[in-house]
Amino acid sequence: MTSVVRAVRGDLEPGELGPTDAHEHFFLTTPVQPGDEFADVGLATVEALTLVAVGVRAVVDWTPIGLGRDPEGLLDVSQATGLHIVGATGVHRDAHYPPDHPLRSKTEGELADRFAHDLTTAPVRSGVIKVGASYHRLQPFEEKVFAAAAEAHHRTAAPICVHTEHGTMGAHIVEHLRGLGVGPRSVVLAHLDRNPDPVEHAETGATGTWLQLDGPGRTKYWPDSTVLQLIADLVEAGLGGQLLLGGDTGRRSAIRAYGGGPGMDYLFTRFRPRLEHQLGEQLSRQIFVDNPARAFAFEPAP
Numbered sequence: 001m002t003s004v005v006r007a008v009r010g011d012l013e014p015g016e017l018g019p020t021d022a023h024e025h026f027f028l029t030t031p032v033q034p035g036d037e038f039a040d041v042g043l044a045t046v047e048a049l050t051l052v053a054v055g056v057r058a059v060v061d062w063t064p065i066g067l068g069r070d071p072e073g074l075l076d077v078s079q080a081t082g083l084h085i086v087g088a089t090g091v092h093r094d095a096h097y098p099p100d101h102p103l104r105s106k107t108e109g110e111l112a113d114r115f116a117h118d119l120t121t122a123p124v125r126s127g128v129i130k131v132g133a134s135y136h137r138l139q140p141f142e143e144k145v146f147a148a149a150a151e152a153h154h155r156t157a158a159p160i161c162v163h164t165e166h167g168t169m170g171a172h173i174v175e176h177l178r179g180l181g182v183g184p185r186s187v188v189l190a191h192l193d194r195n196p197d198p199v200e201h202a203e204t205g206a207t208g209t210w211l212q213l214d215g216p217g218r219t220k221y222w223p224d225s226t227v228l229q230l231i232a233d234l235v236e237a238g239l240g241g242q243l244l245l246g247g248d249t250g251r252r253s254a255i256r257a258y259g260g261g262p263g264m265d266y267l268f269t270r271f272r273p274r275l276e277h278q279l280g281e282q283l284s285r286q287i288f289v290d291n292p293a294r295a296f297a298f299e300p301a302p
């Protein structure tokens, strides 16, 4: 068996991935962010070209079912730009879906069937399973989604990518998924820098899971120096081999093609040079190239 990264244009050898933005959204429409939705394929292509211009070769798009997920749109962007794009199936945290949303009444088995279909037999295949947790707790709908994601992982081996709310419950989520038979190396935890606590990050990292920071450019919450220090602390703790970085440009108002800022390329034009200057180019290569090639690779089940 050989590992692949499942991108929208087809399976890649992990080494083909190249410099990767581990968390983005080319389209996102959610009641949680009224007025900040974006769903235009043409504008997504314009923004994607800014990534290509700074040497990015691959992007993982985390938009899940019901929130503007558009596999054919991702394929269009990928074909127009040459970027490798890994799409997501799966379901976000509870708050993104109104009480009467049809996804809520699906059984665990129905959700698992849908996820597995998106990963294996859909015309444009997804490469990761997205799930979401609430602030310091898992709600019943989320527990059902987690169980369905674990079932789909068992059938496909695809990694499970987790939205943590304000970075809470990292280790708890890893253990919850381990209890469902999902190993920590198949789990990516996003937004951990929303709780900029290096000791908690080290504890979470000790489980063996992937640690994703995606807060560069969120200057009204914390400066980039905070994220750089978190990275330095994780490297000091021996966890550089589990680190991923994403831009998570999840708002219309943050995307330059829509007239916003700082733009999807901020992670590479502004943050990456600081990372390389302060922590070295070798670490930059590990975080942007080597780690994504392992985190998003899996051996497809026969």
Ligand SMILES: [Zn+2]
Binding pocket: 023, 024, 025, 062, 248, 250
């Ligand atoms: Zn996101």
